[in-house]
Amino acid sequence: MNNLWGIYTIWYRDLLRFWRDKARMVTSLAFPLLFLVVFGSGLSGSMGMLAPGVNFSKFIFPGIIGMTVLITSFMSGVSVVWDREFGFLKEVLVAPISRVAVAAGKTLGGATIALIQGTLILVFAPLFGVTFPLKILPQLLPVMFLVACALSAMGIFLGSRIKSMEAHQAVMQLLMFPMIFLSGVFFPVNNLPLWMNVLVKINPVTYGVDSIRQLVLGAEPAAALGITIFGHTMSIAEDLMIVAAFGVLMVVLAMWSFGSQE
C-alpha cells in the first residue's frame, strides 16, 4: 500500500513537470510531425505501393507513432540525470519509500508522458492526410503503453547509471538513432542485407513498431511487411511478448540500479 502511494507520488511529480514544460511538449512533437508532413502528403505519391493497398504514407504512419513513443520514453531518463544535477534526487533517495517504488514510479511517469505524446500524434494525423480506423484505439493505446513502459524503463535505467548531463546526451544519441533506423520505422525490414537483418531483429523496438503497424494496417497487409524469424512471421501477440520480456528485464535493471544508488 505504501509502495503504491510512493509510486503514485513519483509518477505525479513527473507528470506535473511535464505539464509545466509546454515547450518540451511542443518541440518533441515537432520532429515526428515533420516526418508526417514530408512522408504523409509530400513524398508518398512518388514512392509507389509497398504492399497491396499500402502506400508509403500508410506504411510510415505507424512507424512515426512508434518513433514518437520511443523518443519520449527514452528521454525520460534525462529526468534522473537532471534531478541528480539539481540535487532533488537526494530528497527522493533519502525518503522512506522503497527504491523499487521510485524506479517503478519513474518508469510509469515516463511511459505515461510517451503515451500522451503518441496520442497527440494520433490526434494530429488527420490534419496531415493520414487516417486510421478509430475502432483499433482500445487495442492500440495499451500496445503503445506497453512499448512505452519497456523503453522508459531502459531510459530510466541508463539515466540512473550515467551521472553527467553530457555523457547522458552522448549515450542517448548513440543508442537512439540506430534503434530508430534499424527498427522498420522508415523501410520494410524484409529483404535486408544480412548484417542489417541481424541488427534489426535483435532490436526490441522492431517488435514494438511491428505490433503497432499490424494494428493500424490490419493483419493482412502487415503480414506482407512483417518480421519473419526462421521462416515464421511474428503475430502481434508474439511481438508483444518480446517487448514485454525486454521491458521486464529493463524494469528489473532500473530497480536494481536505484537500489544501489549512492
Place this chain on the structure above:
Amino acid sequence: MSKSHIIEVEHLVKKYANLAAVNDVTFSVEPGEIFGLLGPNGAGKTTTINILCTLSKPTSGKALINGFDIVRQQGQVRQCIGLVFQDPSLDERLTALENLDFHSRVYNIPASLRAERTEQVLKMVEPWERRRDVVKTFSGGMKRRLELARGLLHHPRVLFLDEPTLGLDPQTRNRLWEFILGLQKTEGTTIFLTTHYMDEAEYADRIAVMDYGQLIALDSPEVLKGMVGGDMISLSTTDDQKAQTELKERYNIQPEYDDGQISFEIADGSRFIPTLIKGLKTEILSISLRRPTLDDVFLKLTGHRLRDEAVRSEFKEIVRQMGRHQRRR
C-alpha cells in the same frame, strides 16, 4: 551497544580514492540532544551525515540510528530521519506548495495533518503569499528557507541540519532556531547539526570538532571553552610582528595571529593588561579582554576561526550559484 543512544557510530571510515574523508570516527548521541559537528571546510562533516542518512555507504565501520543499521536496515533508518542538505535539493520547476506536498506524501504525513503542518512551516520561513510560485523564481535565501521548511515538515525523530542557516538573514535564523528548539522540547527531536556560526554552535548540548576526517574533541561547549583556560586577550599594535616576538620572548606567551589581531590566553587577564601596557615596547593601538568563546576553541584546535569558515562557506555558496547560472545558459 547500549539501547539508549539514538545515534551510535563506531570506527566509521569513508575513503574516496586515496583520501579518507571520514577516518575512524566513533561517537554516540543521546535522544533529544542537540549535537553539533564543527570543523573546517572539507573536514568530513557532510560525508559523515551522508553516511548516517544512507545516501552513501561507509568503507568500513558501523553506525546505528534509533537502533537500525544504516547499511542493512536502510528503510527503517530513512523512516526516522529528516534532513536539510547543505546543497540545494528542491525541484525548482514546482511551486513551494508542490515541493512540500511531495515531501508530505513520501513521508506519509497523514492527510489530516498535512495542510496544518504545511501552513505552519511555510508561515515560519516564507512569505506565505508566494506559496504558489514556482521555486525557480525565488531568491537564494527564500529557496534556503523553503528547504528548511521542508526538512521540518514531517517531525522526524532525528533531524540532520547541514549548515542550515547558510545565507539567511538574522531574523530568519532566530525564528528558525525558535522552531527547532520548540520541536526538540515538544517532540524530543534529536538534532544533528553542522554549522560555521558560533552562536548556533552554542545551542548544542555537545560539540564534536572534526578535522581531516577525525574527531579531535567532543564535549559540552562549557568544557570545550574550559580547554582554552583563562581569559582571552586580543590586541592590535603599530607593529604586530614585533609585538608577537616580544610576547614570546618576554612573557613566554604563544600568541595566535589572525585578521590583524594578536590574541592569546592568559590565566588572570585583568591583572596582566596593566603589566602589558607598561612593559610592551611596541605601541598598543587597542586591547580587549574577554572570556573564551567556541571560536577560540576552534582556533586552538584547528588553526582556523569559525568566523572565517562562515565567510568561506558563504563565498563557496556564491561561487556555486554562479557556476550553476552559467551552466544553465
